[in-house]
Amino acid sequence: MTAVTGGTRLVHRVFVIRELGIAAALVLLVAVTVLVNPRFLTAQGIKDLLLGSTILAVLAVGQSIVVITRNVDLSVGSVLGLSAFATGSLFVANPGLPIPVALAAGVLLGAVCGAVNGALIAAARVPALVVTLGTLYVFRGVDYTWATGRQINAADMPPGFLRMGSATLLGVPVLALFAVVVLVAAGYYLRTYRSGRELYAIGSSPPAARLAGIPVGRRVFTAFVVSGALAGLAGVLYAARFGTLDANAGNGFELNVVAAVVVGGVAIFGGSGSVYGAALGAVLLTTISSALPVLGVSPFWQRAAVGALILAAIGLDRALAVRMARTLRGRSGRG
Amino acid sequence: MAEAVRDGAGSKAGSGAMRRVRAVAGSWDAVLVVALILVVAIGALGIEGVASPRFWRFVTLEVIPIALIALPMTLVIITGEIDLSVASILGLTCTVMGQLWLWGVTSLPVVIVLCLLLGALLGAVNGLFVTGFGLPSLAVTIGTLALYRGLGYVVLGDQAVADYPPEWTTGAIAAIPGLTIPWMIIMVAALAIVFALVLHATPIGRGLYAIGNNAEAARFTGIGVARTKFWLFVATGAMSSLAGVFWTLRFASARADNGMGLELAVVAAVLLGGVSIFGGRGGLLGVIAAVILLGTLRNALQLAYVPANTLTIITGSLLIVSVVGPNVAGMVRERLRRRRSVTP
């Protein structure tokens, strides 16, 4: 029994370390960039960073909830596009529409898309990657067919809505506040509620979860609905932030989101990781792509640099994990 | 070989749900082949032009690069990994090929060998990250997807190299004498047979299925899991480069953005072909049928004036049906069986 306290501390420290690694990489990147160009961290610079990360962070939170259950949602980019265009169309059709209604509509549409994914995956028990790769095409196709080359412009949307896209509250962008609320709520839920822990259990071992009496299908379904709803929310935020919408909004986002989640230390095979890490991963990726132009990296080198930094980030994370496993082997086990 | 394929898919009997899935997945190859025949037959009767030799020339040309990459990708996915960097390897190969031309390398065999070596090297980097450092391949190859594409831009920047000698460019797409089908299809077919034999009728192939189903048990059986995966990534890299060489010559244009987004098309074809994304299940017959099916369907529907947006929806729906269909059929069958066994 005496070994317990030492072990507890060890395990707790280990959990902290996983997110610290990404945070450290982030701080390092920002520090280097600021040394080269101090304007990267002016009030405007910070605001841009936060705004830029918001949409990816919201998507990453939803994605990590799905990934934790050993699934993946590749359709988020298409859902975002659909929801963004829907929001815009709503404003075009009803110019006086209150903003909360548009928000609710976008989230609802996303949730419906998520429910389609979730129903297919949970009811027919088929791999999420295949289904959501399919719905990636289907939702985008629907979006294309609906928009047929139309574009919704800033002038079509109420100024209040667009102001939300760049407004700040005590120096923090309003959009980023959405992301923070989503993040904290999801993080707290996953850590302290039975159903949240059950998501981890499902990802850790699906058959064991079934035998433990966990309603696997229902939980997975819910995870996809949440991911869809958050993608829907991200679509509305996208509309507010970018102001110009066509059928291509969010095209190709899925891989960025998965990259953010993985860089953030969420195990791609489920069962471990946290939404905080995923959100940090999103901030890190956004910071990388904003910092490179500021650092004066030639545009031709930027894409390569992003790739190299992703590899470096997951490599670093892995190195920490291995070190942790080694500590565990040496110190723990049977008392 | 058909038998080997079925065995690989573990066709017969199984436990509960898995058994149902497998019983049907085993015959998924058959479903695909039948679907392909139906598409061809209906297309030839109902859509003007599908019956023409030109149509098949175009389909073949379009299918070749996807087929080239899908062959090794099938093996990679069967071992439970994935390589999303293939299209970027293709693109980088194109730019390097362009740069070689700018440097005055005028021997096509030399260019091809250098490109294949490059592809193998790029694949080896993927393999090293996955097997050497133990990182998940999905994450690694999302990274190298960006890295390799980026390096393509570093090599050629905004230039396009397009002044290849016509013998090269027309040679690549020349038809088999007397036919309209390009001769490259013979090479692809030969490669397909090699890959199919390796997967279904060699000790190596047995090892691949074992790795995909249970890597730890494979390790306990003396299968070099890391080594095997490493070489599969190398092979995927080399094949992607081969596709890159073909791409450059076919379009007579070496640019950094060649083949952008092709990775999802390849993965979609492999999955539609009945390969399980979790590894350990599927076969090459199904994948090849799926590649041809997708190419034929797309071109035939285009001929029938179906808009691109609808094609996107159809592609997605096919993927969904490919996994949901067999499962639902299996569940229905199981329910019927249970009802039968309960009533008497």
Added chain:
Amino acid sequence: MSESPPILSLRDVSKSFGAVRALSGVRLDLYAGEAHGLVGENGAGKSTLVKVLAGAHPADAGTLTVDGKELALSGPADAQAAGIAVIYQEPTLFPDLSVSENIFMSRQPLRGLRRIDAKAMRAATSELFARLGVGLDPDRPARGLSIADQQLVEIAKALAFDARVLVMDEPTAALSGVEVERLFSVVGSLREAGAAVLFISHRFDEIFTLCKRITVLRDGRWVSTDPATGLTVEELVRRMVGREVSALYPKTAADVGHPRLEVRGLTRHGVFEDVSFTVRGGEIVALAGLVGAGRSEVARAVFGVDRPDAGEVTVEGRTLPPGDTAAAIAAGLALVPEDRRQQGLVMELSVARNATLTRRWSLSRLGLLFGGAERAAARTWSERLQVKTARLTDPVSTLSGGNQQKVVLAKWLSTEPRVLIVDEPTRGIDVGTKAEVHRLLSELAGQGVAVLMISSELPEVLGMADRVLVMHEGRLVADIPRTRADEESVMLAATGQATGQAAGRATGQGGTA
């Protein structure tokens, strides 16, 4: 025969998997305050019965009554709600979650706003472990636990239920005497509190120690249910197998030849230190020790699955490259691992493929390998080991636990190794086949093979071994020749004690020989 009505009773339960009739018309009654033994050959349907009870498999026909009320289970949650706790044959843990979360998943103690009370959960786990005498840290992840530790966590999980019916499918298969005794005492107190217990084991001594009634299954059919007092081992075996089984431990003496396997100074820091021993041709050396002593880890390192931090392994004079399984196999080594599901078999592949996976190169012609050659090769061995399967092309996952173990044996014996390491070779194997496995091991030794046998079953160790090596906390502490090896000497070394007090514990493992 009976007083009060049974807590739980099954009537005419049938269950088929495709063409396989796993259960047909089985009945079972469990009474409050008594343990009920369930025995049968491998593949007799015991685990299937457990899964039906647990709601994991829907029965095709039959009724389940709890407290006189008929229940229709639509899933494990229903069974749990009815107070049935189950320990499955194969551990079902969540590797990424902490041990305490594993134990309390979906039943975590709550505080305000339905939030999980982590502190209370940890305290409850510590208390459970104290009852079982387990020294695990409640906060460590389940990943990396040995099979035995996993089994102990499973037991803690079931105990945490406060269930009215406790079903245990071979809970002791991976445990050694000490843990088994602790388990029995805990089960005893549960029974006194009025719970009904269903206990499955292939170790008859355990069945007779614990159970008041014993039910025998054969080929999915109910054979008999009788009070244990009126039964003998021989009678049980006859009912299970349908014939007489003789000589359980037919150890034949073999000429001991030259050293085949030499291990010198093998070390993996934190797991085992400085392990050195030699196994000669014709010799069966047992590696004994308590659960977690590090025996399996030594075997893994010798076989090259893990790379040792120091030391070397020599086979027939040639030093093996560290961490290279293929080289070890090429040198004539074979390892039958302890965890058949994770390490021994590729569950989705067919029986034939699994059985021939080690010989895929030698079975191929001109580099090509076809199913026919595999099936022919597999048939020989599966007949020899009496693997019960409908077809060799069935996935091995459809086999019963014991039959799976036989496939693992077939897979390695067919390579004709010169050094055979077997880790718990008879775990979960029924009495008839166990004799066959022992006969095989003897026979192989007779042919000059060096056999290193890791076993937690003391009778097996004593019955089979020419020499007993004993490990304690990662170190080799004793090398006892057959003549001096007895329960007391082995257990004393295994528990790391000098004299006296351990002797009493070891006797719980009375053999059936």
Added chain:
Amino acid sequence: SQEEPAGRPAPGASSAGAGTIKEGLKVAFLPKQVNNPYFDASDNKGGKVAVEEFKGVYSQTGPSEASPSAQVSYINTLSQQGTDVIVVSANDKDAICGALQEARTAGAKVVTYDSDTNPSCRDVFINQASAEGIAASQIKLIGEAVGEEGGEIAILSATANATNQNAWIEMMKTELAKPEYAKLKLVDTVYGDDDDQKSFQETQGLLAKHPNLKGIISPTTVGVAAAARYLSGSEYKGKVQLTGLGTPNQMRAYVKDGTVTSFALWNPSDLGYLAAYTGGALASGLITGKEGETFKAGKLGDYTVAKDGTVLLGDPFVFTKDNIDDFDF
């Protein structure tokens, strides 16, 4: 519901060659990608009108992502369908050449618009505005916006491979070399890949990197809108000037709030309209694509084929606060 920008020149002097366009011609528009508002305007609001005027059969087809290989597949399909005129905006000036040649062999006339291929692969290219004209007007606009004292300027382009963009950027550099622009200094060129978000981030990066930046030119509709949006929501609004090629609908809000004083564009519908008529004239044998040939393009009047088989639509039109409300596209 569209109006034409005024000030479009009518080059051809006398009425074009005799004869009319045949009826029933199959004219297919193949944009860089469907689902792009710019091409929606050029094809469905311009080309379609023209084709209906000369009683042809109009269709628009094309890939949903802007890739040359997908375009090749559509060219093959069009050629099999027996299309008389293919009007295409090339995703790659070389990659679609082979397919276009095969289509021409099969009897189709090929007109390129917006983005050209190699001259050898098509009959006529409809140039929306000469590279010189575009470069000159862009530099003039930014020069005016930045004002007398001049300063640092940067370019936000589309993809690094975009042929037309690169040609314009080259011409702009030539233009900047002129003495009247001595005070303007081009410090950077970045690529937004015609992706809204990327363009947005690149703008952000430009401003962080160059503290003394005075102006941005973005000669692409996606880029200029993204840059305008970034500027209008940032502290740089009004301090950093922006011009480029944009559509009035996209830019209206930013012209009105003062982020942008002026920008330029041709009318995309006119571009499509002219391309359709050119194709019709080719397929009817009225012209062959040789320099000096003239033809009549419906309501747009007469046009002359210039060197290399190009037809020039006209100079870009400049939009300002005063005239922007006259347009809706």
